[in-house]
Amino acid sequence: MNLPLLPDLPPHTLAIRIGCALHYDVDEPAPMLLMVQPRLATGQELVAQQFSIDTGVEIEQLRDSHGNHLLRMMLLPGANRLQHDAVLFVSAEARDTTTRPLHEPVFTAATLPMDVLRYTRPSRFCESDKLGARASELFGHHVPGLATARAICEWTHRHLEYRYGSGDPSLSACGAIDRGYGVCRDFAHVMVALCRALDIPARYVAGYMPLFQADDSDIGLDFHAYVEAWIDGGWQVFDPRHNRPHVGRVKIAHGMDAVDCAFATIYGQASTAYFQVWSYPVDHQRERVGDPVQMPDYAAGAASAAGVGGSGS
CATH class of the missing domain: 2.60.40.2250 (Immunoglobulin-like)
Incomplete structure (x- = not known):
């Protein structure tokens, strides 16, 4: 044949x-x-x-x-x-923005495209409207844009403990912050909500993550959740679960939160x-x-x- x-x-x-x-x-x-x-x-x-x-x-x-x-x-x-x-x-090559520099023109709600502006709003699992004061306290001293998004990614990675099998389909970003642990879904929700609380457009992303070039035992065994934030006039990749670049990631979907990206x-x-x-x-x-x-x-x-x-x- x-x-x-x-x-x-x-x-x-x-x-x-x-x-x-x-x-x-x-x-x-x-x-x-x-x-x-x-x-x-x-x-x-x-x-x-x-x-x-x-x-x-x-x-x-x-x-x-x-x-x-x-x-x-x-x-x-x-x-x-x-x-x-x-x-x-x-x-x-890894597409994450963990280390590479970007030029940062200022974008405001008055100039953002409408298909981007939607990702500044709170959603069911990313209650950015409840996190404004906390986000300002934690990240208000950072330069707006890339520096802020990187700081949020790192804080989320350090604040949440990863526990395989601890996923709760009813847990929101605020609940995950209070609980202090979760799965990749929770890491993504927390970063998205904190970005939106500071008017950085951010969206939840679902995809596949190959295991090679990583020593984490969970990668590649399940669907993976990460984040895209609108910076430098385009969507940039962040992975608060791992907080480092990965090669070979394959995107399936993006949306306001996990509801929009459920595989089934x-x-x-x-x-x-x-x-x-x-x-x-x-x-x-x-x-x-x-x-x-x-x-x-x-x-x-x-x-x-x-x-x-x-x-x-």
Whole structure:
């Protein structure tokens, strides 16, 4: 069998294989929205992709108000096995703003584009309207813009203790600050809320994070949450959970908070029977979409140690 010829890997680029396998058991038909497809953006080029559901139901492609890709389908009574698999080209250089300098023109509410201005407002899980005084006390002495965002990222990283499996879908940024620990979802909510409290547009981002070039056992085993803040006339990446650059991150979606970026929204009762996420560098000419997932040794070891689950990394 002759396989289709795929494009060569461009210079300074990595091929990353991402995907997930999700199994749900339901008693009654349940509509479902699934948000696992990568968002096409600068520095993130889709090479190949496929999605399957073993019940053979019709799948509808949609986009939400933030421009994120969704799949809508019906879960049928019994077992429903879903799988998404893709290969992308991404930059081999970290895109985080942890260290690189930026020029900072002043942007105010009077000059921000409307599609950016929306991300200065409070939301259900990022109650920036309750954090104004605290944000000013903590970060008011920093130069507005990049310096402030970096300080918020570092404070969030140091203030919250990471606890794998501690995710609470009802916990907001204020609750996470008071509790003092959480998962990547909570780190992202806290930074977003504090940025917005100081009129820095910020949005919650969901994606895949490969494990290589990092020694944290949780990366690459789950979907990952991080932050984009509007600085220097564009969206800049911050990761308060890790507070350092990472290579190979793949973006799925962005929104006001985790509500807009939930990987699965089910309208009815369903139990999760199986959950697996993968994200790792690959030779895209040798290992294709649809091939058996070849989890690297380090990722397989981390998965065994941490346990694969949907609590967020």
